[in-house]
Amino acid sequence: MNALIVLFLLSLFSLSTLINGLSLNFDIVHRDSPLSPFHNSSISLSELARNARLRSLSRSNRRQLLQTDMLPPIIVQGEGEYLMRIYVGSPPVESWAIADTGSDLIWVQCLPCNKCYPQDASIFNPLKSSTYQVVSCNSQPCSFFPKNYSACGISSQCIYVYGYADNSTTFGDLGKDMFNFGGNGNGSLLVFGCGHNNTGTFSRKGSGLVGLGAGPLSLVSQLGSQIDHKFSYCLVPYFSNYTGKLKMGQEADISASSNGVVSTPYTLGGGQNTNYMLTLEGVSIGNNTVETSGVNKREGNALIDSGATFFLMETSFYNKTEALIKNSIGVQEVKNVSNGFNLCYSNNDTKTIMNNFPDFVVHYKGGADVHLKPEHNIFFPQDDLICLAIFPVDHDSSGLGFDFDIGNIPQINFQVEYDLGAKQISFAPANCSNY
Numbered sequence: 001m002n003a004l005i006v007l008f009l010l011s012l013f014s015l016s017t018l019i020n021g022l023s024l025n026f027d028i029v030h031r032d033s034p035l036s037p038f039h040n041s042s043i044s045l046s047e048l049a050r051n052a053r054l055r056s057l058s059r060s061n062r063r064q065l066l067q068t069d070m071l072p073p074i075i076v077q078g079e080g081e082y083l084m085r086i087y088v089g090s091p092p093v094e095s096w097a098i099a100d101t102g103s104d105l106i107w108v109q110c111l112p113c114n115k116c117y118p119q120d121a122s123i124f125n126p127l128k129s130s131t132y133q134v135v136s137c138n139s140q141p142c143s144f145f146p147k148n149y150s151a152c153g154i155s156s157q158c159i160y161v162y163g164y165a166d167n168s169t170t171f172g173d174l175g176k177d178m179f180n181f182g183g184n185g186n187g188s189l190l191v192f193g194c195g196h197n198n199t200g201t202f203s204r205k206g207s208g209l210v211g212l213g214a215g216p217l218s219l220v221s222q223l224g225s226q227i228d229h230k231f232s233y234c235l236v237p238y239f240s241n242y243t244g245k246l247k248m249g250q251e252a253d254i255s256a257s258s259n260g261v262v263s264t265p266y267t268l269g270g271g272q273n274t275n276y277m278l279t280l281e282g283v284s285i286g287n288n289t290v291e292t293s294g295v296n297k298r299e300g301n302a303l304i305d306s307g308a309t310f311f312l313m314e315t316s317f318y319n320k321t322e323a324l325i326k327n328s329i330g331v332q333e334v335k336n337v338s339n340g341f342n343l344c345y346s347n348n349d350t351k352t353i354m355n356n357f358p359d360f361v362v363h364y365k366g367g368a369d370v371h372l373k374p375e376h377n378i379f380f381p382q383d384d385l386i387c388l389a390i391f392p393v394d395h396d397s398s399g400l401g402f403d404f405d406i407g408n409i410p411q412i413n414f415q416v417e418y419d420l421g422a423k424q425i426s427f428a429p430a431n432c433s434n435y
């Protein structure tokens with residue numbers, strides 16, 4: 001989600017229909033950004049940081065649960081960080097939705113509510129939309145849900161339940177309606193969940209979720225050739241006053257827009273082949289390289305995840321990486337901090353740390369070297385501390401999960417393009433505030 005931050009209240013996006021298909025371009029905002037509708041100015045930065053840390057950890061813990069408890073395959077990573085504005089129905093109703101590369105289904109809360117969490121905007125009423133259609137339980141979209149996760153309701157209508165790894169669920173009717181990303185024009189007719197029972201951790205997350213995964217129900221799969229099977233995003237830092245961008249179609253292509261574009265193939269992971277898995281081969285810290293080896297050396301070991309926060313590394317790999325970083329920084333660490341971070345320093349040493357922070361290069365398969373900056377590796381969880389924004393995570397032995405999780409902080413100020421045709425992801429450094 002991972003997916004993302006800034007100026008929502010102004011005119012946010014432009015939507016243009018090109019001869020070759022749709023070209024969509026919309027703003028994306030981190031939920032804690034001053035521009036987010038969910039911004040709470042009475043929560044301090046350190047509290048926000050702590051919450052982000054907790055969300056990130058609960059995601060990884062949940063994934064492990066997912067493996068050991070044999071939860072159904074529909075269960076996917078849920079927690080979202082970046083929000084996008086969408087308009088549903090005719091006339092269009094504004095909704096804020098999580099942008100999540102870790103799941104597929106698009107859904108919004110719908111009237112009548114058996115159980116809806118509170119949302120600021122009015123809840124979508126399918127009866128008031130002249131373009132809303134029900135989807136039949138004998139239709140293909142209904143069959144995209146795993147067994148027992150869709151069924152026939154009244155008048156052969158498709159009813160669905162979709163669960164996330166943190167036990168959040170949405171339950172309702174599968175419908176079809178116009179989705180408009182700019183609030184004008186006619187938009188696209190998309191299949192989505194009209195959720196009448198929505199439970200779990202969705203509060204503060206807007207009125208729904210837009211799945212950007214690789215499965216057939218995701219936004220990117222449904223728009224398919226209309227957007228040339230491509231999308232890209234550019235995320236600004238969490239508390240920035242600028243907006244990031246999510247682009248689809250021709251505009252999503254980053255190959256021409258920037259120097260230093262690198263590309264790496266992905267494989268699909270997760271029970272529904274939703275997740276984009278990269279192959280991380282090593283990281284270089286200054287002149288030293290830590291290579292994957294043993295358990296963590298495998299194809300598709302790294303989940304790229306807009307819905308997660310930090311960079312997680314398998315523990316043995318993390319230990320080597322941390323030791324090299326510590327060695328380069330060379331100042332006394334603050335031991336035994338209670339904020340959950342593994343390596344912290346006094347804020348008094350910020351200048352030295354920034355000066356000494358080593359070059360940090362992530363090596364992906366196919367020679368794709370992504371150069372990270374201190375902003376990708378450092379977090380200020382409280383006023384007096386500066387901490388490493390990388391965490392160890394236990395090796396996931398089942399093969400369904402990941403040994404590396406590339407959350408959204410290591411993706412900030414990169415254009416990241418997903419090309420589902422070429423099955424590759426490309427990175428290019430950028431200033432997303434200008435993107």
Ligand SMILES: *[C@@H]1O[C@H](CO)[C@@H](O)[C@H](O)[C@H]1NC(C)=O
Pocket residue numbers: 040041042043
């Ligand atoms: C904002 O955060 C404060 C402190 O946690 C809390 O008391 C308050 O209810 C929150 N406001 C909203 C609108 O959530």
Ligand SMILES: *[C@@H]1O[C@H](CO)[C@@H](O)[C@H](O)[C@H]1NC(C)=O
Pocket residue numbers: 114115171197
């Ligand atoms: C939906 O919500 C209603 C009212 O809370 C509840 O009775 C029903 O069991 C829920 N259905 C599901 C599938 O969760």
Ligand SMILES: *[C@@H]1O[C@H](CO)[C@@H](O)[C@H](O)[C@H]1NC(C)=O
Pocket residue numbers: 147148
């Ligand atoms: C689906 O539901 C049926 C009947 O309730 C049950 O026997 C079956 O085990 C379920 N299948 C799965 C995959 O959960």
Ligand SMILES: *[C@@H]1O[C@H](CO)[C@@H](O)[C@H](O)[C@H]1NC(C)=O
Pocket residue numbers: 062065165166167
């Ligand atoms: C999800 O629900 C299952 C079954 O009720 C429970 O065992 C598990 O601990 C829950 N997971 C989370 C993250 O709450």
Ligand SMILES: *[C@@H]1O[C@H](CO)[C@@H](O)[C@H](O)[C@H]1NC(C)=O
Pocket residue numbers: 185186
């Ligand atoms: C929207 O649809 C109407 C009716 O089909 C059509 O006349 C109009 O040109 C369309 N507008 C756009 C912006 O595509």
Ligand SMILES: *[C@@H]1O[C@H](CO)[C@@H](O)[C@H](O)[C@H]1NC(C)=O
Pocket residue numbers: 034239240241
């Ligand atoms: C964002 O704008 C608000 C209000 O204009 C200002 O108080 C705040 O310092 C700005 N934040 C950043 C990170 O520039």
Ligand SMILES: *[C@@H]1O[C@H](CO)[C@@H](O)[C@H](O)[C@H]1NC(C)=O
Pocket residue numbers: 286287
């Ligand atoms: C890295 O290697 C180069 C060439 O051997 C050397 O000049 C440089 O000082 C080394 N840098 C560090 C940080 O060790």
Ligand SMILES: *[C@@H]1O[C@H](CO)[C@@H](O)[C@H](O)[C@H]1NC(C)=O
Pocket residue numbers: 315316319
């Ligand atoms: C990693 O480092 C921690 C803390 O020093 C240590 O407890 C743990 O055993 C190490 N794990 C591996 C796999 O190297």
Ligand SMILES: *[C@@H]1O[C@H](CO)[C@@H](O)[C@H](O)[C@H]1NC(C)=O
Pocket residue numbers: 336
């Ligand atoms: C770390 O903090 C805990 C609780 O504050 C304390 O019990 C423990 O002795 C401390 N450990 C070290 C090595 O200072």
Ligand SMILES: *[C@@H]1O[C@H](CO)[C@@H](O)[C@H](O)[C@H]1NC(C)=O
Pocket residue numbers: 346347348
């Ligand atoms: C940081 O500097 C302040 C002011 O000089 C000092 O009071 C504080 O103890 C220092 N903190 C640490 C952890 O060294």
Ligand SMILES: *[C@@H]1O[C@H](CO)[C@@H](O)[C@H](O)[C@H]1NC(C)=O
Pocket residue numbers: 431432433434
């Ligand atoms: C990125 O762009 C913003 C807005 O134009 C500008 O304020 C900022 O200084 C730029 N950042 C860098 C690192 O160039």
